[in-house]
Amino acid sequence: MDRQLLETYSQRLKDGDETVIAPIYQMTNRIVFAVAYSILKDEFSAQDVMQDTYIKMRASIGSYTNGTNFLAWLTTIARNFALMEYRRRKKEVTIDPVAAEPLFGSVTYEYEQKNPVLEAALACLSEEERTIVFLHINGDLKHREIADATGKPLGTVLWVYNKALKKLKAYLLEHGGDKYE
Helix, strand or coil, X not given: CXXXXXXXXXXXXXXXXXXXXXXXXXXXXXXXXXXXXXXXXXXXXXXXXHHHHHHXXXXXXXXXXXXXXXXXXXXXXXXXXXXXXXXXXXXXXXCCCCCCCCCCCCCXXXXXXXXHHHHHHHHXXXXXXXXXXXXXXXXXXXXXXXXXXXXXXHHHHHHHHHHXXXXXXXXXXXXXXXXXC
Protein backbone atom coordinates (compact mmCIF):
# COMPACT_ATOMS: atom_id res chain seq x y z
CA MET A 1 0.00 0.00 0.00
CA ASP A 2 1.27 3.43 -0.93
CA ARG A 3 1.02 5.40 2.31
CA GLN A 4 2.03 8.66 0.63
CA LEU A 5 -0.73 8.30 -1.97
CA LEU A 6 -3.22 7.60 0.80
CA GLU A 7 -2.11 10.79 2.58
CA THR A 8 -2.54 12.71 -0.68
CA TYR A 9 -6.05 11.34 -1.09
CA SER A 10 -6.90 12.23 2.50
CA GLN A 11 -5.81 15.82 1.89
CA ARG A 12 -7.87 15.98 -1.30
CA LEU A 13 -10.89 14.60 0.57
CA LYS A 14 -10.33 17.16 3.30
CA ASP A 15 -10.32 19.84 0.58
CA GLY A 16 -13.73 18.59 -0.62
CA ASP A 17 -12.74 16.29 -3.50
CA GLU A 18 -15.27 13.46 -3.15
CA THR A 19 -13.83 11.59 -6.14
CA VAL A 20 -11.05 10.17 -3.93
CA ILE A 21 -13.45 8.21 -1.72
CA ALA A 22 -13.47 5.25 -4.14
CA PRO A 23 -9.65 4.99 -4.33
CA ILE A 24 -9.39 5.35 -0.56
CA TYR A 25 -11.93 2.55 -0.19
CA GLN A 26 -10.06 0.35 -2.69
CA MET A 27 -6.80 0.85 -0.83
CA THR A 28 -8.17 0.27 2.68
CA ASN A 29 -11.30 -1.91 2.58
CA ARG A 30 -9.54 -5.22 3.28
CA ILE A 31 -7.77 -3.73 6.28
CA VAL A 32 -10.91 -2.13 7.70
CA PHE A 33 -12.81 -5.41 7.21
CA ALA A 34 -10.05 -7.41 8.91
CA VAL A 35 -10.07 -5.11 11.93
CA ALA A 36 -13.85 -5.32 12.28
CA TYR A 37 -13.99 -9.06 11.66
CA SER A 38 -11.25 -9.79 14.16
CA ILE A 39 -13.40 -8.21 16.88
CA LEU A 40 -16.91 -9.25 15.83
CA LYS A 41 -16.22 -12.68 14.29
CA ASP A 42 -19.17 -12.16 11.97
CA GLU A 43 -18.91 -11.26 8.30
CA PHE A 44 -22.20 -9.36 8.05
CA SER A 45 -21.56 -7.30 11.17
CA ALA A 46 -18.04 -6.54 9.95
CA GLN A 47 -19.49 -5.30 6.66
CA ASP A 48 -21.90 -3.05 8.56
CA VAL A 49 -18.99 -1.68 10.58
CA MET A 50 -17.09 -1.04 7.34
CA GLN A 51 -19.98 1.01 6.01
CA ASP A 52 -20.21 2.99 9.25
CA THR A 53 -16.45 3.53 9.19
CA TYR A 54 -16.43 5.10 5.73
CA ILE A 55 -19.44 7.26 6.55
CA LYS A 56 -17.69 8.46 9.70
CA MET A 57 -14.47 8.98 7.73
CA ARG A 58 -16.28 11.28 5.32
CA ALA A 59 -18.06 13.17 8.08
CA SER A 60 -14.95 13.54 10.28
CA ILE A 61 -12.22 14.11 7.70
CA GLY A 62 -11.90 17.69 8.93
CA SER A 63 -10.61 16.44 12.28
CA TYR A 64 -7.83 14.38 10.69
CA THR A 65 -4.39 15.96 10.94
CA ASN A 66 -2.51 15.39 7.70
CA GLY A 67 0.70 13.43 7.91
CA THR A 68 -0.27 11.61 11.12
CA ASN A 69 -0.99 8.23 9.46
CA PHE A 70 -4.39 8.21 7.77
CA LEU A 71 -4.58 4.40 7.83
CA ALA A 72 -4.13 4.28 11.62
CA TRP A 73 -6.83 6.97 11.97
CA LEU A 74 -9.22 5.00 9.75
CA THR A 75 -8.59 1.65 11.48
CA THR A 76 -9.14 3.33 14.86
CA ILE A 77 -12.57 4.43 13.65
CA ALA A 78 -13.30 0.85 12.49
CA ARG A 79 -12.05 -0.61 15.77
CA ASN A 80 -14.22 1.79 17.80
CA PHE A 81 -17.33 0.95 15.78
CA ALA A 82 -16.60 -2.78 16.08
CA LEU A 83 -16.15 -2.50 19.84
CA MET A 84 -19.41 -0.55 20.16
CA GLU A 85 -21.20 -3.26 18.17
CA TYR A 86 -19.57 -5.97 20.28
CA ARG A 87 -20.72 -4.29 23.50
CA ARG A 88 -24.21 -3.79 22.10
CA ARG A 89 -24.41 -7.48 21.24
CA LYS A 90 -23.34 -8.52 24.72
CA LYS A 91 -26.43 -6.74 26.08
CA GLU A 92 -28.81 -8.54 23.73
CA VAL A 93 -30.94 -11.37 25.05
CA THR A 94 -30.40 -14.51 23.03
CA ILE A 95 -33.00 -17.20 22.54
CA ASP A 96 -32.03 -20.83 22.28
CA PRO A 97 -33.32 -21.84 18.81
CA VAL A 98 -33.47 -25.50 19.83
CA ALA A 99 -35.71 -24.78 22.83
CA ALA A 100 -37.94 -22.28 21.06
CA GLU A 101 -40.66 -23.72 18.85
CA PRO A 102 -40.89 -22.18 15.42
CA LEU A 103 -44.15 -20.29 14.90
CA PHE A 104 -44.40 -20.81 11.15
CA GLY A 105 -42.43 -23.97 10.54
CA SER A 106 -38.71 -24.12 10.01
CA VAL A 107 -36.30 -23.72 7.17
CA THR A 108 -32.87 -25.27 7.12
CA TYR A 109 -29.90 -23.82 5.34
CA GLU A 110 -26.78 -25.62 4.27
CA TYR A 111 -23.64 -23.70 4.95
CA GLU A 112 -20.39 -24.31 3.19
CA GLN A 113 -17.73 -25.95 5.28
CA LYS A 114 -15.91 -23.51 7.54
CA ASN A 115 -12.21 -22.87 7.21
CA PRO A 116 -10.58 -24.78 10.10
CA VAL A 117 -7.71 -22.29 10.42
CA LEU A 118 -10.17 -19.40 10.60
CA GLU A 119 -12.24 -21.23 13.19
CA ALA A 120 -9.08 -21.92 15.21
CA ALA A 121 -8.09 -18.25 15.03
CA LEU A 122 -11.47 -17.22 16.34
CA ALA A 123 -11.36 -19.80 19.10
CA CYS A 124 -7.88 -19.43 20.53
CA LEU A 125 -6.46 -16.00 19.67
CA SER A 126 -6.90 -12.77 21.56
CA GLU A 127 -8.41 -9.74 19.83
CA GLU A 128 -4.97 -8.21 19.27
CA GLU A 129 -3.57 -11.46 17.86
CA ARG A 130 -6.59 -11.96 15.55
CA THR A 131 -6.32 -8.40 14.28
CA ILE A 132 -2.63 -8.72 13.43
CA VAL A 133 -3.01 -12.18 11.84
CA PHE A 134 -6.07 -11.10 9.81
CA LEU A 135 -4.38 -7.90 8.64
CA HIS A 136 -1.39 -9.93 7.47
CA ILE A 137 -3.34 -12.77 5.86
CA ASN A 138 -6.67 -11.24 4.76
CA GLY A 139 -5.48 -7.67 4.45
CA ASP A 140 -2.31 -8.79 2.66
CA LEU A 141 -0.28 -6.24 4.63
CA LYS A 142 3.39 -6.40 5.46
CA HIS A 143 4.30 -6.29 9.14
CA ARG A 144 5.57 -2.70 8.78
CA GLU A 145 2.18 -1.67 7.33
CA ILE A 146 0.38 -3.42 10.19
CA ALA A 147 2.56 -1.53 12.65
CA ASP A 148 1.63 1.72 10.92
CA ALA A 149 -2.07 0.82 10.78
CA THR A 150 -2.30 -0.20 14.42
CA GLY A 151 0.12 2.36 15.82
CA LYS A 152 2.21 -0.39 17.42
CA PRO A 153 5.99 -0.78 17.16
CA LEU A 154 7.18 -3.20 14.47
CA GLY A 155 8.82 -5.43 17.08
CA THR A 156 5.53 -5.77 18.96
CA VAL A 157 3.66 -6.66 15.77
CA LEU A 158 6.23 -9.32 14.88
CA TRP A 159 6.22 -10.75 18.40
CA VAL A 160 2.41 -10.89 18.57
CA TYR A 161 2.20 -12.42 15.08
CA ASN A 162 4.72 -15.16 15.87
CA LYS A 163 3.07 -15.87 19.22
CA ALA A 164 -0.30 -16.13 17.48
CA LEU A 165 1.04 -18.56 14.88
CA LYS A 166 2.42 -20.79 17.65
CA LYS A 167 -0.94 -20.71 19.42
CA LEU A 168 -2.74 -21.56 16.17
CA LYS A 169 -0.42 -24.47 15.45
CA ALA A 170 -0.84 -25.85 18.97
CA TYR A 171 -4.61 -25.47 18.78
CA LEU A 172 -4.85 -27.12 15.36
CA LEU A 173 -2.60 -30.01 16.41
CA GLU A 174 -4.65 -30.55 19.55
CA HIS A 175 -8.03 -30.35 17.80
CA GLY A 176 -7.21 -31.53 14.30
CA GLY A 177 -4.58 -34.18 14.70
CA ASP A 178 -1.68 -34.44 12.29
CA LYS A 179 -3.41 -33.08 9.20
CA TYR A 180 -2.12 -29.52 9.86
CA GLU A 181 1.57 -30.29 10.28
